[in-house]
Amino acid sequence: MRDVERTVRLSLRASERMLARAQRAARADAATPGVIGQVRARVEEASARLRAGESVGEVTYRLQREVDELSRSAVRGDIAAMEEDLRAIAALPVEADSELGAFVVDEVALERLAERDLSPLAAIESVQRIADTLAVDRPGQAQPVMPMATISVTEDMATAMQLHAGGWRSVYHHELLATGLAPEDLGTMLGQRLRWAQGTLQVMLKDNPLLKRGLSGGQRLMYFATMWSYLSGFASVVYLAAPVIYLLTGVMPVTAWSVDFFARFIPYFVLSQLMFLVAARGLRTWRGQQYSLALFPLWIRACWTAAANVWFKRPLGFVVTPKEREGRAPIPWRQIWPQLTAMVVLVVAAIVGVLRVVAGTADGVGTLVNTVWVIYDLVVLSIIPRAALYRGPVAHAARKDTPFR
Numbered sequence: 001m002r003d004v005e006r007t008v009r010l011s012l013r014a015s016e017r018m019l020a021r022a023q024r025a026a027r028a029d030a031a032t033p034g035v036i037g038q039v040r041a042r043v044e045e046a047s048a049r050l051r052a053g054e055s056v057g058e059v060t061y062r063l064q065r066e067v068d069e070l071s072r073s074a075v076r077g078d079i080a081a082m083e084e085d086l087r088a089i090a091a092l093p094v095e096a097d098s099e100l101g102a103f104v105v106d107e108v109a110l111e112r113l114a115e116r117d118l119s120p121l122a123a124i125e126s127v128q129r130i131a132d133t134l135a136v137d138r139p140g141q142a143q144p145v146m147p148m149a150t151i152s153v154t155e156d157m158a159t160a161m162q163l164h165a166g167g168w169r170s171v172y173h174h175e176l177l178a179t180g181l182a183p184e185d186l187g188t189m190l191g192q193r194l195r196w197a198q199g200t201l202q203v204m205l206k207d208n209p210l211l212k213r214g215l216s217g218g219q220r221l222m223y224f225a226t227m228w229s230y231l232s233g234f235a236s237v238v239y240l241a242a243p244v245i246y247l248l249t250g251v252m253p254v255t256a257w258s259v260d261f262f263a264r265f266i267p268y269f270v271l272s273q274l275m276f277l278v279a280a281r282g283l284r285t286w287r288g289q290q291y292s293l294a295l296f297p298l299w300i301r302a303c304w305t306a307a308a309n310v311w312f313k314r315p316l317g318f319v320v321t322p323k324e325r326e327g328r329a330p331i332p333w334r335q336i337w338p339q340l341t342a343m344v345v346l347v348v349a350a351i352v353g354v355l356r357v358v359a360g361t362a363d364g365v366g367t368l369v370n371t372v373w374v375i376y377d378l379v380v381l382s383i384i385p386r387a388a389l390y391r392g393p394v395a396h397a398a399r400k401d402t403p404f405r
Helices: 002-025 032-051 056-090 107-114 122-133 155-165 186-206 217-249 258-280 286-294 296-312 333-359 364-381 383-388 393-399
Strands: 094-097 102-105
Touching: 002 032, 002 056, 032 056, 155 186, 155 217, 186 217, 186 296, 186 333, 186 383, 217 286, 217 296, 217 333, 217 364, 286 364, 286 383, 296 333, 333 364, 333 383, 364 383
Parallel strands: none
Antiparallel strands: 094 102
8 A cells, every 4th residue: 555655646746747847838828728727736736635644545536536527628618619610610701613513711711720729638638647547446456465364353453453554544434334233131242242352362462563564653552552451351350359458458459648649549530531531522431441340350261262272272262243132141140250259249348347447456547448449349340230130122022023103
């Protein structure tokens, strides 16, 4: 793609030089320099849009359409001039040649016809040929690439990174082109998220974006951020265990005075939440934050299974995600028991912490802070039992035969 863009830039510069020469050479005709000037302005505008970072395909397609419209306008002008000349020929004085048996135009008429240029605008035709060479959708000349990356079960993300490394740019398309179905029960959703995490970690271990040639600095950071985010499962265990350890044993999770700690923690926490609000542009992000922490067993499992696949060639057991179910799906107890266990442990720790304060064996301020911490963890983890009991679309299965009104 970089070679295509470089070729387009060179072609545009060559077009500008050719048009400048044609404009100077055609000054004798009052109409021609104006048309050529308009085409030249379009070419210069295309070069500016390309320098501004617009898509090569959009820039060249727009330029081709503009040149075609200007050429049609020029041809319409030529046709009108020819029609005017034909009408002038009909009004010219002619005389009959008795020997040839035909009518001939006298010398004055020939001089009047010679004053008009009836040939098409050669400069516009040249510009059209150059515009055709700028087309980037030439399958016969395109660089052969393997568009679909096959190193991971998340082929969409791996393919996008491969294309970006090859010089392709992605653009936002504002129209809705397709809609899809999401899993209707927690067990299916957990299987889908596990596969996404495994595939993303496969790419990190096989084709790390930080070391991949062709990516920009921003692309390296964004792709790697997507990949290492799944390592947060290990951090979540620490985040859940820290208040439990303090409430049960009195061991502080952070060695710092309360004022010093909260002077640093509260601004960070508030700013991070504001960042979510700004980035989401009005959409709710709380559910995503809940899943990010509550799915910690899934992320940990994805880490060791992806590593075992890449390093020891153990299969991942890829399964296509079913989007619809007949009847109610069972609660996936085997997949959510770590979260349920964590919730029970948090509740027990909070009760023990309060009893220790009553008994005078624990600090009241520290217990209060860690109890609030426990409550926050419970609110976050509460999404798991809610999702396990969710029966949304399946509840309407009995009404499938009801006619739509």
